[in-house]
Amino acid sequence: MMLPNPTLNLSGDRFxxxxxxxxxxxxxxxAFAEAVCVEQTVEFPEPLVPRGDIRQKIxxxxxSLQPVAPQGFEAVIxxxxxxxxxELTQFLNVLFGNTSIKPAIRVExxxxxxxxxxxxxxxxxxxxxxxxxxxVHDRPLLCTALKPLGLSAADLANLAYHLALGGIxxxxxxxxxxxxxxxxxxxxxxxxxxxxxxxxRETGRRAxxxxxxxxxxxxxxxxxxxxxxxxxxxxxxSPGLVGFDTMRLLADDDSLALPIMSHPALQGSFVTSPASxxxxxxxFGQIARLAGxxxxxxxxxxxxxxxxxxECRSIAEGAAVPMGxxxxxxxxxxxxxxxxxxxxxxxxYGRDVxxxxxxxxxxxxxxxxANCRDFLATVSA
Amino acid sequence: MMLPNPTLNLSGDRFxxxxxxxxxxxxxxxAFAEAVCVEQTVEFPEPLVPRGDIRQKIxxxxxSLQPVAPQGFEAVIxxxxxxxxxELTQFLNVLFGNTSIKPAIRVExxxxxxxxxxxxxxxxxxxxxxxxxxxVHDRPLLCTALKPLGLSAADLANLAYHLALGGIxxxxxxxxxxxxxxxxxxxxxxxxxxxxxxxxRETGRRAxxxxxxxxxxxxxxxxxxxxxxxxxxxxxxSPGLVGFDTMRLLADDDSLALPIMSHPALQGSFVTSPASxxxxxxxFGQIARLAGxxxxxxxxxxxxxxxxxxECRSIAEGAAVPMGxxxxxxxxxxxxxxxxxxxxxxxxYGRDVxxxxxxxxxxxxxxxxANCRDFLATVSA
Numbered sequence: 001m002m003l004p005n006p007t008l009n010l011s012g013d014r015f016x017x018x019x020x021x022x023x024x025x026x027x028x029x030x031a032f033a034e035a036v037c038v039e040q041t042v043e044f045p046e047p048l049v050p051r052g053d054i055r056q057k058i059x060x061x062x063x064s065l066q067p068v069a070p071q072g073f074e075a076v077i078x079x080x081x082x083x084x085x086x087e088l089t090q091f092l093n094v095l096f097g098n099t100s101i102k103p104a105i106r107v108e109x110x111x112x113x114x115x116x117x118x119x120x121x122x123x124x125x126x127x128x129x130x131x132x133x134x135x136v137h138d139r140p141l142l143c144t145a146l147k148p149l150g151l152s153a154a155d156l157a158n159l160a161y162h163l164a165l166g167g168i169x170x171x172x173x174x175x176x177x178x179x180x181x182x183x184x185x186x187x188x189x190x191x192x193x194x195x196x197x198x199x200x201r202e203t204g205r206r207a208x209x210x211x212x213x214x215x216x217x218x219x220x221x222x223x224x225x226x227x228x229x230x231x232x233x234x235x236x237x238s239p240g241l242v243g244f245d246t247m248r249l250l251a252d253d254d255s256l257a258l259p260i261m262s263h264p265a266l267q268g269s270f271v272t273s274p275a276s277x278x279x280x281x282x283x284f285g286q287i288a289r290l291a292g293x294x295x296x297x298x299x300x301x302x303x304x305x306x307x308x309x310x311e312c313r314s315i316a317e318g319a320a321v322p323m324g325x326x327x328x329x330x331x332x333x334x335x336x337x338x339x340x341x342x343x344x345x346x347x348x349y350g351r352d353v354x355x356x357x358x359x360x361x362x363x364x365x366x367x368x369x370a371n372c373r374d375f376l377a378t379v380s381a
Numbered sequence: 382m383m384l385p386n387p388t389l390n391l392s393g394d395r396f397x398x399x400x401x402x403x404x405x406x407x408x409x410x411x412a413f414a415e416a417v418c419v420e421q422t423v424e425f426p427e428p429l430v431p432r433g434d435i436r437q438k439i440x441x442x443x444x445s446l447q448p449v450a451p452q453g454f455e456a457v458i459x460x461x462x463x464x465x466x467x468e469l470t471q472f473l474n475v476l477f478g479n480t481s482i483k484p485a486i487r488v489e490x491x492x493x494x495x496x497x498x499x500x501x502x503x504x505x506x507x508x509x510x511x512x513x514x515x516x517v518h519d520r521p522l523l524c525t526a527l528k529p530l531g532l533s534a535a536d537l538a539n540l541a542y543h544l545a546l547g548g549i550x551x552x553x554x555x556x557x558x559x560x561x562x563x564x565x566x567x568x569x570x571x572x573x574x575x576x577x578x579x580x581x582r583e584t585g586r587r588a589x590x591x592x593x594x595x596x597x598x599x600x601x602x603x604x605x606x607x608x609x610x611x612x613x614x615x616x617x618x619s620p621g622l623v624g625f626d627t628m629r630l631l632a633d634d635d636s637l638a639l640p641i642m643s644h645p646a647l648q649g650s651f652v653t654s655p656a657s658x659x660x661x662x663x664x665f666g667q668i669a670r671l672a673g674x675x676x677x678x679x680x681x682x683x684x685x686x687x688x689x690x691x692e693c694r695s696i697a698e699g700a701a702v703p704m705g706x707x708x709x710x711x712x713x714x715x716x717x718x719x720x721x722x723x724x725x726x727x728x729x730y731g732r733d734v735x736x737x738x739x740x741x742x743x744x745x746x747x748x749x750x751a752n753c754r755d756f757l758a759t760v761s762a
Contacts, residue, residue: 001543001749003529004536008563039685042529043555045740054531082561083530089595089622090559093646097556097622101649101686101716148384148423149464150435155385162382174424175478178471180463182389214470217598217626241470241478243624245598265474268482269658270650277650304420305482335482359426368382 008053013115014078016063017095022072022104022275026065033062033075036105039098041083058083072275074108081112086119088245088291096278107278109318110286117324121252125259125294126327127320127352133233133259134169135206140351140379142167142372143261143295143332145358146192147174153183157191159368163361164199164207166372170295170354171196172236173212175263185211186226193231208233210261213250214241224250224258234259237293240266244291251292261332261354262293271311280311285318289326295354299335300345309348316349330354339364339371342378355379389434394496395459397444398476403453403485403656407446414443414456417486420479422464439464455489462493467500469626469672477659488659490699491667498705502633506640506675507708508701508733514614514640515550516587521732521760523548523753524642524676524713526739527573528555534564538572540749544742545580545588547753551676551735552577553617554593556644566592567607574612589614591642594631595622605631605639615640618674621647625672632673642713642735643674652692661692666699670707676735680716681726690729697730711735720745720752723759736760 019036023029037060038046049055063076084091096107123129131137144163146156156177163171171192179185189211196209213223213235220242224235235258237247251260264284270277278287280298288296296319299305301312316331331349334356345355357375364371400417404410418441419427430436444457465472477488504510512518525544527537541552552573560566570592577590592608594601594616601623605616616639618628632641645665651658659668661679669677677700680686682693697712712730715737726736738756745752 001539003743004532004539006531006533006536006563008531035685041557042531043526043557043739044529045744048740048743049529050531054529058529058531082563083557085559085561085596087559087596089597089619090557090561093557093559093595093619093622097619097646099649100621100647101645101653101680101688103653103687145424148425148430148435148439150387150389150423150431150439151385152387155387158382158385176422176424176464176471176474178466178468178474180466180471182387182463214474215466215468216470216630217624218602218630221599238470238474238478240481241474241624241626243598243622243627245622246624246627249597249599264482265478266481268480269654272482272484272657273650273654276653299482304416306484307482358424359429362384362429363426 003048003050005050005052008057010057010080010082011115013081013113015081015110015112015116016076016078017110018108019075019077020068020072020106020108021075024071026073029073030065033065033077036060036099037062037077040094041079043098081116084116088120088248092244103276106276107282109279109282114324117326120290120326122289122326123292123294123329124251124257126329130259130294130330134208136169140346141169141330141354142375142379143170143172143354143356144168144361145172145174147358149174149176150182153188153191156183156188157195160192160209161195161199162368163372164196165203166369167376168372169207170210170234171207172210172261175212175236175238175265177212178214185223189227189232190230197231210234210236212236214238217242217246220246224256228256228258234261236261236263238263238265239291240264244287247293248291259294260292261295261297262288263297279314281314281318284315285321286323289323289329293329295330295332297332297334297356300333300337303336305335332356334358339375339378342375346379384429384431386431386433389438391438391461391463392496394462394494396462396491396493396497397457397459398491399489400456400458401449401453401487401489402456405452407454410454411446414446414458417441417480418443418458421475422460424479462497465497469501469629473625484657487657488663490660490663495705498707501671501707503670503707504673504675504710505632505638507710511640511675511711515589517550521727522550522711522735523756523760524551524553524735524737525549525742526553526555527558528739530555530557531563534569534572537564537569538576541573541590542576542580543749544753545577546584547750548757549753550588551591552588553591553642556593556617556619556646558593559595566604570608570613571611578612591615591617593617595619598623598627601627605637609637609639615642617642617644619644619646620672621645625668628674629672640675641673642676642678643669644678660695662695662699665696666702667704670704670710674710676711676713678713678715678737681714681718684717686716713737715739720756720759723756727760
């Protein structure tokens with residue numbers, strides 16, 4: 001049988017992806033980029049691809065190939081917006097699905113036309129919305145995590161109370177808190193939400209508790225509703241564990257309407273190699289935003305992890321780069337930060353940042369509330 | 382305030398993870414492993430971890446640290462089963478959540494005790510079940526993909542008919558097929574299911590069509606039911622796109638009861654670096670099984686991708702390694718295979734394999750049905 005050669009009535013709108021190809025030779029890099037154009041679309045032996053619209057409109061197109069320092073090439077490849085089906089999962093598939101299996105290529109960034117962007121609501125709050133929600137307009141936001149794992153729901157709630165009393169804006173679950181028997185989800189969310197609310201009555205502030213909503217995907221929406229019902233002020237979501245589209249679903253849910261903080265658990269492998277995977281800019285910035293996060297957690301340089309200062313800067317840039325109606329979000333550096341690091345982080349990130357200090361708040365001295373107040377004073381100065 | 386020091390009533394059951402640490406110095410490797418024990422559990426400054434049950438039972442424990450060739454160490458770390466909450470997402474979180482962000486460490490394999498395994502049903506069919514379902518008992522199974530992207534649902538169905546006529550057992554969507562307007566999901570599934578059924582009536586065989594079910598996670602179960610209703614014989618799921626737990630949910634659904642093939646889209650970054658990420662054995666073997674796949678697609682060596690022969694062997698091993706009641710599944714090598722490669726693959730994989738040839742079936746000659754028959758004859762010989 002002959003392969004059909006259909007006429008395709010597409011809009012002509014295309015989105016572009018900037019890939020970095022870690023090959024020194026231009027001809028090799030071009031051949032690699034051509035293979036990506038096929039791999040990400042028709043995945044078919046190139047000589048057999050029908051010569052009409054499939055070849056002209058469906059196969060990716062190299063828009064440019066430029067050498068980049070220190071070595072390698074940046075290939076800008078465009079794809080017809082229609083091949084995404086205007087769904088997030090298929091967009092990610094076209095962006096990097098099969099090509100993720102190839103070494104020597106990395107997604108650096110992407111640019112989406114309005115016709116594709118309008119398929120995504122993006123962050124419900126974003127930087128401005130979250131500021132209004134928390135009633136904090138002129139300084140970085142403070143965040144900490146309830147830990148260590150093994151504490152009871154009541155113990156965690158007591159911690160939450162003191163942290164809110166001390167002036168922390170966002171008190172999130174540690175991402176290791178799920179629905180363990182020693183701190184069950186429902187009890188924990190109820191007690192922690194109440195504890196933060198009690199502190200708010202005393203301080204007149206608007207601190208929020210953000211539970212980690214993970215667990216079986218068929219229960220996640222239900223858990224999120226239960227959290228909202230119990231008074232939680234936001235949701236901590238780990239897209240590496242539950243999938244990007246689950247985060248998108250929760251962000252889009254008008255009956256929830258809660259801010260969402262994205263956690264990088266199980267996403268590290270995208271960024272551990274400089275030559276492959278997805279850039280920090282695209283993963284923790286652009287993709288997190290498309291998938292509805294209002295804040296994107298990642299490990300700051302000089303903590304327990306090995307992101308460089310430049311990589312952290314690129315995340316802040318990806319969190320803010322213009323993407324049509326998709327709002328800018330808060331970079332949320334953490335991962336072994338301490339009160340001593342705060343001035344440096346303020347200089348580096350400026351005002352639109354959420355500073356996440358977890359265990360470091362306990363290390364700063366025996367009085368947790370005083371430590372929080374120091375944190376707030378440093379940030380407010 | 383003092384950190385509480387709760388008494389924890391845990392079973393004592395632990396699961397173990399074998400991590401490979403790419404550090405040459407034993408002291409450094411031990412310090413790294415100790416950091417993992419903390420990072421994956423309490424994520425708290427080590428000196429402040431309460432000295433009682435949290436330190437004794439919640440923090441991970443190094444069971445052994447052994448040098449491995451050519452360089453580095455294998456750390457076997459155990460964790461209390463209870464910290465997984467007996468949920469797949471949190472199990473993955475403990476396995477590699479934050480540590481995925483560290484370079485120089487890779488998950489090699491894991492061993493779960495019965496008390497944790499029983500939280501997971503695993504593959505519904507597995508090797509034996511899928512053989513019975515397809516009524517093919519004594520040879521490898523044949524698989525191909527409907528492509529190229531851009532064909533209409535009717536054109537894809539016509540392809541499916543000829544492929545089934547030629548003797549292919551599993552005709553799956555190419556993973557780039559989602560719900561695009563040129564081949565909408567519902568129409569495609571209906572027409573392709575009918576086409577395969579029509580061929581089955583002519584051949585007396587039991588070929589199946591497996592649509593790629595992706596798209597918004599809140600529609601996935603509905604799409605899967607629609608596919609079942611339309612006569613689809615299985616589901617192609619990309620856990621990198623929709624999340625492992627979504628695959629698990631579909632596998633566990635008794636009203637669907639369909640075989641599931643896992644596709645590696647967007648999972649490549651876990652395996653592109655030999656020093657970090659997750660091993661081929663664990664990712665495409667053990668985790669795919671825990672998450673309910675009956676067959677696990679990956680690129681065979683010597684095709685368009687760069688997996689080595691040894692890595693492919695390890696996937697086949699991970700697909701079959703004893704894991705209590707969790708059934709062995711079919712390794713499904715593809716990614717640029719051709720009819721010429723079949724004899725070599727048969728020698729390498731033996732009988733319990735699904736051979737996936739996509740575009741290669743078109744390259745073998747102008748008569749697609751004849752090419753399929755050649756494929757079947759080679760495998761049956």
